[in-house]
Each structure stands twice: as C-alpha cells, then as structure tokens.
Amino acid sequence: MDSGHINLTKQLKINRLSLTKSRIQVFDYLLSHGPLTMHDLLMGLEGTLDRASVYRNVKLFESIGMLQRLTNGFKYSLELSDSLIAHHHHLVCISCGSISDISANKLEQYIAAISKTNNFRPKSHQVEVRGYCQGCQI
Amino acid sequence: MDSGHINLTKQLKINRLSLTKSRIQVFDYLLSHGPLTMHDLLMGLEGTLDRASVYRNVKLFESIGMLQRLTNGFKYSLELSDSLIAHHHHLVCISCGSISDISANKLEQYIAAISKTNNFRPKSHQVEVRGYCQGCQI
C-alpha cells in the first residue's frame, strides 16, 4: 500500500533521509501490529532484514520522533507515535507484560479541565495504567 | 535508620518474604536517591552487593508493587511506588521546568472506570501533563 507510506516518505524527506526497503518494512510492521517488543519486531522481520538494520532504523525513527518506546519492567515495547496514529493511552499488564491501547475521550476532557483549574496550558500528556489484564486475573 | 524500614518490613512480611541485608540495601538506595537508572543502582551498590542480587530484588520489589519503572526520555528509571510515597500526579512545565502536584479525584475515578470497561485490574497508574505553567504563558 503506497498510501500507507505517505507519512514515512514525508518524515524521511523532512529529515533528509533515504526511503529504503528496510525502512518501509520496519514501518509497515509497526503500522500493522500494535505495540510490539523489539523481540517480536526482530522475529517478524527475520530472514527479510538483518537485526542490525532493525535496530538502526528503530533508533532512527525514534530520533526523528516517529516512534516511541514504552518501558515495561526490563522489557519495552515499540509503537509509532501519536503523530502517526491516533492519540491514546496504555493498559500495561504487570504479569504478562502485554500492553493494550485505550482511547479515553473523557480522560482527555478531565485533563483539560484540571489543567484549566490550575491555570496550566497543556501541550501533551501521558497516562499509563498498570495492573492485571483479563487473562492474568486467575 | 530502622524507622525507614518499617514499610519494607511490612511489605515483605505481607508477601511472606525474608527481610535480608541485600533487600535493605536496595531499598535504602532507592529511598535516598530519587529515580535511578538500573546502571546507577548497580554502580551505587557495586562492591556491596552482587549484580544478580540487585536484579533479583528489583524484580521482586516490582512484583509486589513496591517499585515502579518510569519512562525517562528513552531510558527507564526506577523509583519506589505510590504504596510507599503519597500518590499524586504532575504538571510539568516544559518552559521553566517547574513541577506542580495535582490530586484529581475524578481522574482516579475515571481511570478505575476505564479499567473496568476493559476487564483490566488496575494496580497503579501514572499521569503526567506537560505544558506551560501560569507564569510561562506569555
């Protein structure tokens, strides 16, 4: 899907970086799979792409703000940033490590309201809820 | 200071874990040095404590909810969690760097509600709003 690469192409162009096959592959994989561990990303691209290239491009995407890293215990997950996908927050399972996205409009409203009450002009915010996912509540 | 270990002792007892010298050392180090990288923690305890024990106890503290890992730029930091220090959130000014505490009951309630809707059992959460404080909104 070329249409899906518009953002990638644009971001790379802005930063005077080449649009390469590797970068498209990493981007596509991130786009089609939610928050991913580096391990999963490496596995998903194994055989197609060298580990070093995955690391290099993840780092590069991070440095130009296309990608964010969510830490979770000793592990972390990767996902495209808000500028590329809809703004959302996270439910992090402290048992199995899975991370789910949640969109919570009311939460946004409350944050806006609280900020206003405190004469604060919000620019960005981050909400992370840690606990047990459905499968880990045995 | 034995008084500082009351919480540690209690938490360990609740979880039927031993109060050991290593655990006291890790706890004390976290208590006296705010958010820390794992590397800093290891360095700080080097010579006193084996790396493996630090990892094991950090993991253990985390598993019983005494310790939280925070995203700090692209690294992670460790710090004692809300169960040991007063729960609150932050308004971080990206201009002057000032940080205000906020307590937001509605936010707490809403986070609980969202979790329920998602069949998620929350244990802790973290909210950070970044923006401009009153004095910096010129």
Add this chain to the structure above:
DNA sequence: GTGAGTGCAAAATGTTTGCACACAT
C-alpha cells in the same frame, strides 16, 4: 533445622560497531 536468599561465574539475551558491498538520490 530448613527453606529462602546470596555470591559467583558462566550462559543466554540484547544491542552496537567496523567494514566492504549495494542501493537511493
């Protein structure tokens, strides 16, 4: 006394780097 916790050293994992070749512009 006994099981949980520790240090040690080695293994397993995860990440980075140097270099020669290949590809995007």
Add this chain to the structure above:
DNA sequence: ATGTGTGCAAACATTTTGCACTCAC
C-alpha cells in the same frame, strides 16, 4: 557518481541461571 544504508560477523552490554553456601525465620 557518491554518499547513505545494508548485511555480516564480531564485540560489547545487559540480564538470567545453576550451584553450593549462608542466613533469616
């Protein structure tokens, strides 16, 4: 054409594990 990006393999860093010994209860 030429400088950027890549694969490969080795170096380096981080985290985990097995085992025998020690300590907390």
